[in-house]
Amino acid sequence: MNKYLTAYYNDEEDLLEGLNKIQSEGIKVTDVLTPFPVHGLDKVIGLRRSRLSVIAFIGGALGTLIGFFFQAWVFTVDYPLAFGGKPFFAVPSFMPVTFEMAVLLAAYAIVFAYLIHNNLGPGSKNIIYDERITDDRFLILISLEDKADDQIKEVETVLENAGALGITLKV
């Protein structure tokens, strides 16, 4: 994004109201940066529900299978040993480790998926648009790649009417 416009609000309710106004004018808001999760914002921007839970399920299923069958393989095929009168294929004994493996893999699968999907990680080079968005500012970003100069003016007026503060054009 080389050419864009930022503006901010001081309150999440003003933000939601303003966003509705801006979007009803047919202007597409590229992104909104907020200090905390604002409920209803994802709907205003038009985001789909995150599908991360599918990855957690796959991780959990994989953990269950690996955990269970590894123990079963060790005790029935690779090195069967009799312990305390238990059968070799001792299903109740395998449950705790199976469960822990399921939780471990599910949790790590989803966290790594989340970090990759969000472009987060040590040394990540994400642009920080405004240092106050982690404090008390609600920043909106509008990409102006395909807009001509007069259209930009129009966008600025819409933003002003929607109560946005600190409208700045960045090229």
Next chain:
Amino acid sequence: MEAKRFTLNKKTWIILLVMIAIGVVSLLYGALAGPGIKRMAANLLLNNYYFLSLGLIGLFFITAHAVSESGWHTSVQRIAEAMSSFIPIGGVLLLVFFLSGGLHLLYEWTNTEQLDEVLQGKTPYLNEPFFYIRTLVFLAGWSILAYFIRKTSLQLDIDGERKYFNRLRVLSAVFLVFYALSSVISSWDWLMSIDAHWYSTLYGWYVFSSMLAAGIAMLIILLYVLMKMGYMEHVNTEHIHDLGIYLFGFSIFWAYLWFSQYMLIWYANIPEETVYFYDRHLHFSGVFYINLILCFVVPFLALMTRNSKRSFTILIPVSVLVVIGHWFDLYLLIMPGTIGGEASGFGLVEIGTTIGFLGLFALVSFLTLAKAPLAPYKHPFYKESLDYHTHY
């Protein structure tokens, strides 16, 4: 805005009365012909305990939420109250059952002339006078507290006074303390003492967790029935979602306690303890696995996704299966010790008695629902319950 009042229509009346009639007929059939009086008595105990416990879970639902100051539950509070109105009726039935010979028929330890050494050692606790004292204290305590909690909850409807809100909270705390002790001890008395030699410290909590999951499932079913009849318009998807989460969570909790008890007994392999599961696995292996599948596997797999918890199309079949599953759980607790592997079975008596009790339970619940508005619209937290979102 007062919620719509509930009226019991003629058709439902007739259906419920027919259900009760089926119950009576199959009990008579069980006693006079066919399977015999012992099996009929065991069925009576099973269903009586089951529906009494569902009533208690209704009361537990209200009181636990009142004490934890939750808000959303107020939207379905009246249904839970309606369930709890079965407590005095179920209590009287149970007492009559014990007094009219049920106790002697099913409980080995009442046969005082033929007690072995172990059971003789238990007579300071397992003797009839003390048993009846405990039973009376529990049933009376529950009924009285249920009455006052319901009364206070209705008084809150008049003007939503803070006084009644606080009183409801105090009564709830009293009930929870009483119930914490009585639910455990009553399950020892009425269920665990059937297998009088056997013992397990977890037993009381295990039975409670079973009834808790079943109670939530029953609450969901009642809610569905009422919504189908055109009532409970204030209930939205979020409330259904929350109930779905409860059903999902408590089913896992039940499985956790089931596994804890089973695994520890299996692992230590002490004959006095393993005999319990040995018998159940030998003669009741079908029920043993059906129980696990219906109470854990089905709700766990079916309710894993968000959408399945939010729509009745999946939630209702699962709830029905869970209610059936925990009925089988009680079946496994009661039948092996009373009528044994050979004589027990699953037939007309079992189905008929259950239908009869279900009819009675539904009738009592519906009659209670008709007495008050379907939502505590002046409860201080009622407005909260109309405006919230479940994010998971």
Next chain:
Amino acid sequence: MYVSPIREPLVRGGKTYSQITKDILAPMAGRPSVYWYIGISLSVAALLFGAWAIYMTVYVGIGTWGLNKTIGWAWDITNFVWWVGIGHAGTFISAILLLFRQRWRTSINRSAEAMTLIAIMCAGFFPLIHMGRILLGFFIFPYPNTRSLWVNFNSPLLWDVFAITTYFLVSLIFWYVGLIPDIATVRDKAKSKIRKAIYKFLSFGWTGSVRQWTRHETVSLILAGLAAPLVLSVHTIVSFDFATSVIPGWHTTIFPPYFVSGAVFSGFAMVLTLLIVARKALNLEEYITKIHIESMTKVIILTGSIVGIAYITEFFIAWYSGVEYEQYAFLNRAFGPYAWAYWIMMTCNVITPQLFWIKKIRTNMLVVFIISIFVNIGMWFERFVIIVTSLHRDYLPSSWAMYKPTITEVGLYVGTFGLFFTLFLLFIRAFPVVAIAEIKTVLKASTDKPMQQDHE
């Protein structure tokens, strides 16, 4: 979101968003206070004592401990279970209270989770040192080795390895994922270049965009859903260490839920002990209010009562079972040579938490602090009673013995306290102790004064 007016506010002082940021970051800024230096000196001293005890154990051997042939587990396993228990509050608060939609958790979850992580480190240390050869600790993991021998999957001690490891790793990412937005706040507020660079690295490039937040919420909820059964499983598996045996007093089916409840009980007591001091010392009284303390005392009543019922159940069923060894084990607990430990446990765990029913007591910070210490002591003695009194008189009276801790064992325990407080004091300086972003989400709905806007 509508909130009933009769609910007490969770944030006091009519805060604005930027004030919240400033207040919570304040303890990290500037030079640490004198008290912090005193605290860290004492902690490091304790840690050195522990280091000496480790040296003794490794160099001289496990003979420096007070164990004998009858009592093979005592001080170390007591400490292990006690620390694991303390590590249960953090994840319980963040996972289970989140699922039950208790909003008061937002002020305390961050510090409680940090406490959890440190407590698990302290706990994990004891089984490792008990092996005697701490350098061979990796033997507990199943890995292909030259003996072509695997670990024993039938052993509850091995289940412990998996449970504690999983619990630590999952709690760690749960804590860190929640911390990322707050680290970004620290990054954006940092003045010095080095500080900014460090926190920039740690913040993983958080921008606060709506996409990041939605996924953040989803991942937090799913982690909470995974962590909730995990919390239950950890102390359940710890209880299996005892309950799978056939030793009277150990083998009882109520152990799993009863241990979990006891763990949450002691964990909350430790959170109270720490936070009552921390809220004063760090000027966070408007964020960790009396409501938060009260809510925690209510959790203590609940879990303490469950533990109490479990004690009574165990005692009753021991009699009811008709097994003479069971009966003896419990009579020996209550009236034998270790009766004093039993009655300390009963008083501290069953009687003192019941005092919280009285509103005057649970709103008096000093009294709550004292009771929380009592609970910590009581829960330590609970584990001591379970472990030592069940072992010291076994089936053969000729092998009956008594147990007394040695200075080395005391040193190990004091050393873990040193580790715990050292790391906690460093945590206070390194990261925000209250979840900044989370507390901002409850602010609008739950403040005592409507917020004034500061338009600049």
